[in-house]
Amino acid sequence: MMLTLNDFRSRIEYSLCQQFASQEDVKTFCKSAIKSKVGVACVNPIYVKLASELLKGENVELSCNVGFPFGTHFTETKVMETKNGLVDGATQIDMVINVGALRSKENDTVYEDIRAVVEAADGRVVKTIIETWVLNNEEKKRACLIAEKAGASLVKTTTGVRTQYLNLIAENPKGAVLEDIILMREVLSPNVKIKASGGIYDLDYAFELLKNGADQLGVSRGEELIEDFITRYGNEVEIEY
């Protein structure tokens, strides 16, 4: 099937989720998102308002991180963060689930937490980050099923934060593992999307993820991937996805 450049752009979710990002970083980030015409730009709550102003009139969705990056917050806090994020101009939500509750087999707690955010998001896209790298396969499957039941639009592999830290000293540690995408695609209904995130720096690897069931790609270096697409394939490429 042909993957057009425009389709590829729309599948790129570009994020600036560093703890120490400054206002200048947000400006540079938004410029890059506009230039690359990525589908989504994702920022931390404190920068939603600024990013919303910078992306005004552009065809880029703006997502607000919620409970980021640990998800260890009260549900009530996540709900407030969701509502405030939407008021400040976000059009989507990337929330981190309660990983501790999942590991403690407190399925109702995990469900209620996601459900409350989905309700607060009032019909907007809610992406649930399950943090695959700390979960075993049973936990990954259970997280997917609970997220789907709670009404999440999409399940996302990781926050990418571990990759951020590891990158300080290690080369390209993968956050988005191909085996996880395959497992998640088996478990989830076709209408629930998958976002692979963490350590996707390479176009060939990005294609592998799309071929195996990922719908969206969460990256911190969106511009490079898109430039590489254009250089290598121009306007479209044939891949099985």
Place this chain on the structure above:
Amino acid sequence: MMLTLNDFRSRIEYSLCQQFASQEDVKTFCKSAIKSKVGVACVNPIYVKLASELLKGENVELSCNVGFPFGTHFTETKVMETKNGLVDGATQIDMVINVGALRSKENDTVYEDIRAVVEAADGRVVKTIIETWVLNNEEKKRACLIAEKAGASLVKTTTGVRTQYLNLIAENPKGAVLEDIILMREVLSPNVKIKASGGIYDLDYAFELLKNGADQLGVSRGEELIEDFITRYGNEVEIEY
């Protein structure tokens, strides 16, 4: 000056702030905090209620992490997290400041954020985490001065999260750097305490930090440090602090 075992215990702030901690982990952690008679046990919001029940009647303060670990949340969210944490049984707050605003020289934003949490804490101890490892010296000094002005009881070096991640592949990366403690002690008034945190696994290094101005030590392995104290010194040790 003599450092007694009891004084040393009271200076240990034992934390379980992992993203993936389960209920079982919290139970083990609280047992260890009680056994070691540490001064403070610190957990993520979702576990304050459970930890409060487990520590009931014990002489251990319970701290709730707020805006942890990034501090990139709305002030309003941090305020809610503070209030809910106190309702659930916390007696102290460990909050992460808005590092991005500090780096953007938005001093009023940094101040208002801390001030709102201090007010919500209603007289309880509020510790502000400034995340020294991403700051230059000017930023570290400014963070201390703003925290003091906003009424924080204590300034804390780091969340320790980077150390958590780096520990996966590196040996003992220091979060609590001696030079930072010295710098912070120069800037802060004597009534504002300093908590050194991140990568304090060694008793000799713990003493170095105390000697150079740290009042409290944030650790994830409190039991080991205290056992080492007892083995090596029994009930007290002479150190200059």
